[in-house]
Amino acid sequence: MLDATIRTGAALEIEALSVAYPSRGGWLQALDGVSLSIAAGSVRGLVGESGSGKSTVVLALLGLLGPAARVTAERLAFDGHDLFANASALRGRRIGVVFQDTAAALNPALTIGSQVIEPMRVHLGTEHRAAWQRGTDLLAEMGIPRPAQVMRSYPHQLSGGMKQRVGIAAALASEPDLLLLDEPTTALDVTIEAQILALLDELRSRRNLAMLLVSHNLGIVDRLCDTVSVLYAGRLVESGTTGEVLHRPRHPYTKGLLAALPRPDRPHAGRLAPIQGNLPDLTAPDPGCNFRPRCAFAVAGCYRPQLLSGDRHQVSCHRVDAVADLPWPAEPVPPTAAPVASAVPLVEARELSIRFDSGGWLQRLLGKVGGVLAVDRVSVTIRNGEVLGLVGESGCGKSTLGRLLLRLLPARGGTLRFASAVVGARPDAHFRQRAQVVFQNSDTSLNPRQTVGMILGRAVRWFAIASIDAEVSAEVDRLLDLVRLPRSYAQRYPHQLSGGEKQRVGIARALASRPKFLVCDEAVSALDVSVQAAVLNLLRDLRDELSVAYLFISHDIGVIAHIADRVAVMYQGTIVEEGAVGDVLQPPYHPYTELLLSSVPLIGKRRTVAASTQAARAVPMAGGCKFADRCTRRVGPICDSVPPPVQQAAPGHGIRCHIPLPELAAVPHWLSQ
Amino acid sequence: MGMAAFLLRRLLGLVGVLLGMSVLIFGIVHILPGNVAYAILGEFATPAAVAQLEAKLGLNDPLPVQYWRWLGAMLHGDFGMSIVMQRPAAPLIAEALGRSALLAVFAFGLVAMGGIGLGLYAATHRGRASDKVLTLAQFLLIAVPEFFWAILAVLVFASWLNLLPATGYAPLSEGVAKWASHLVLPVLVLAFGLVAHVSRLTRSSMIEVLDSRYVLAARARGLPERKVLWRHALPNALLPAITVLAIDAGLLIGGIVVVETVFAYPGLGRLLVYAIERHDLPLLQVGMMVVTAIYALANFVAELLYAVLNPRIRVAGATA
């Protein structure tokens, strides 16, 4: 079996790589016997959730794990060179690397140019002026506009997407044969991600580069990789060609991962199938299958060590044939009947705006007030028990709109009605009780110095749901039951909970007042896919049980497609398209919606998108369409000067655009398989 | 924010601080319980003598008028009179300032070089024996007050070893060796505690930088360790050191007051203590104002230096 992995022409060979770190609880086994190889010029994906150890693989290959780590491997070779002994000679020279967090990976004190040419100067001995010229060409090759000017700039002057292009350029400067990509697009918006993926795809064919793409995102792995390895808690569970692994997964974990993924091309596809439980304790590795406690197919024999076996499609599960045709089981549906959203409006916002001023008191004194209209005359209506999905890129104002609807920020103009009653700038307790919020970051959304019981109890008492201790704790128990947490969790502090559990507590706290409306602000975005599915299911069940309406804010179109009844697409403070989820996700599209949908990496659909590299203007032109300068389908000067009208494509489906509806409809359905 | 706007802001801030400080100094001297005339003449002065002095000093005018007169005079270069020495304050202060500046410059140079150097050494030898010894030494050094250092230094080098003069000052005209011998102890004592402080902070900021993603990225690009340290890590680690040095300038000024007193060194610090002891309030006010202005200027320079060295402030605006 080992012989099969050592193929001639393999650029990278890893055999039985193990890495352990010292930790408070003893040695933490981050990687446990990982083997994989990459053929010259091919791309392998390394997939895993947080804690799987996928980034450790990259650092181990570069020899940058630090002196504390204990690294062992039967073989760690690049093009015949031993990486154990020679990693420092090869890294940067023949092995390039691109990190996730580009903002932190570029030195703030040095110009872009000096960082790009450094590898050439050090490894190739290129003379400074020649290297500068090569660097400029390289930036141009990366699709960076005005490369000569960018060479002289500092990192803080570039946008996130441009920084990632610079990161790739610096990695390619010394003409490496292997490129390691550690979550290269995770911090980027989906449209920028699509551009970077297109660039990487182009580079690998043009330069015959081998790549190792480390990611948690199955969509981008499918987009770019020839072969995939799936990592779970430090061990490889499945390995094979991308088509086989992602379309005919054989290991239960891979099956679970795919079943848990909300798919934008399958809106309202029923309940997701989450993977129950949490990551195993890596300080005490299970000698048998370490996925066993979470596996839906676990049987008695799973305590034995599992080996990666198979020819081209390798799986480390002894039940692989037995479970071959079984899908990962979905969560049982709760007995309550799903009520349909009623037609009665609950939240009605009309022309809400907010401006964020920039500059300090001095600028204010001098009358130089800058600022952005974060939300620009937005009107939305959310009906009783309805889920309105709000989607858009970072900085588009979607979270701000959420807070305006709760009157947590002072609106500059417009009106807000809740259950037909006007809600003023300082709303009364009655409104506060009926409109609540769930936040994204479960680490900062719970007070670290209060137990779960105190957190929930405070909300219960505040809204006078109960006041006697016994009644309060009964109510806390009820809330914990509601979010499917054990009642004993009332005694725990937030740091004793996993990410998914914390998020459930956040939801329970919002439900304490028995609200009719919840703003879910990226409520599942920080969670791993397997956990996210369970929380999404929970939110959906709660909607049905309690008939709560949601404003569901997310940048993830898959999540929105899964949970929302209606969708609003936001761009620079304006809602450009709104309608039923089925209507918005198929033509006619607003050009911005189309850009978003065409950028989403879909499993099983490889496509090339001619997205414009044009970044949004910081301060959009007054008057015209805000998307005009990025739009590839401009009608003419009218786009810059006249506010676009809302065109009704279907009942309740509005598109804010100058382009006639028939033309908007005459585009491909980006999400159809 | 462009560099010009930044400069304008800081300059306005500097003026504001100086104006506020003049009000504060003037106010404390005149409003705190304790009449100025009594303070000068002693508690048992006759009312007639007090009234006479008050008239002479213009103390019967309303306070804002007095303040305005004082400020206006200072802005015109009139620093008033020392009422005890009966001499103009300006030359007194100028002479003392020159001698103090001598101490400050040498000590500050020592602190900057020694502190940053030791900090970098400790950071690059993190966890090793030398780092631990430095850590312990710094821990103990910080816990010793300057005036006690000064006493110890006098005891060891002047009393026991008889190597250096215990007190006083010799002008350069009396020979370089003599001049320098009077400077060695005060400068060393001034620098001692601050070196520990600066090296400590340099160490932690350097360690933070060494643990950063961009240093990891530089290593991943295969740069030799020497280049990683000097080109990538150092410039970023020195930025916080500038802020620390500015804070230490304030501590240094405090240290100078103490050290000049111990070594009977005729500088500005000693002049201030003298003015306090003798209730020479006009001299005290002006002296305080001068010291404050110098400190404010030092901070201003530090901020400018920080801005010049930090591209995030120096170069504004987006390119792409």
Add this chain to the structure above:
Amino acid sequence: MTLLTLPRLSAPSALVLGGALLLLIGLAAVVGIWFTPYDPAAFAVRERLQPPSALHPFGTDEFGRDVLSRVLAGAHLSLATGFGAMAISLAVGVPLGLIAAFHRGVTEEVIMRSVDLLIALPPVLLGLLVLAVTPPSLWKTIAAVGLVYVPIMVRLTRAVALGLLEEDFVQAARARGEGAPTILWHEILPNAWPPIIVECGLRVTFAILLGSALSFLGLGPQPPASEWGLMIAEGRDFLRQAPWVCLAPGLSLCVLLVCVNLVGEGLRERLDPQLRGRSHA
């Protein structure tokens, strides 16, 4: 936000060791107010400037007073300066910092500009200025030193509170319609005190240093008080013949400062979330 950072030793041992020693010193200081081997103020001209001996472990000073007795009798003064000044900066600085964080706008601007002003005066000078005009005494030294550290406490409190106000759990409280006092009590204070306590630990050291320096300059308790800084200043004239008169209070001061430092460091290790986060990573 800490302006001065002290070296780091290992956490629990520093706290326990420093705490135990500090307790011992505190005990000695309290006892020393009423009971000492000799009367600390009693002159004995025939026994002046005697070197350390069994009768006088720290020797005697120029008036023949027992130095050990004087050191013991003066211990509470240094402790009072350190902890008193810290208490003042805490009592004034924390409320001002919270007010500045909760009332953005004019109130905040006024508070923070005043703080800028106070911080623009070098610490010893601020003490000098306050003590210059009126006859010095212990409580004035404490007040002056406390005043020096008020701006630092204001800035720290405001920064911590502003950071917490951005946190989602505070936003959740606001979404429940809770008012500023409730949010302050339940959400801000429980999370704000660790960094404030850490800063206090550091401030005590610097307050003792500054207070003794001011006393040394004659701007603290007046003779015949046996404040340690003052004792050192008085002993200077006999440094050559009788170094123990300076060394005894000086070394006592150093021991006290090391202990306070140990406690401060131990608190920092235990409470500073940044350090805690780093040790986990």
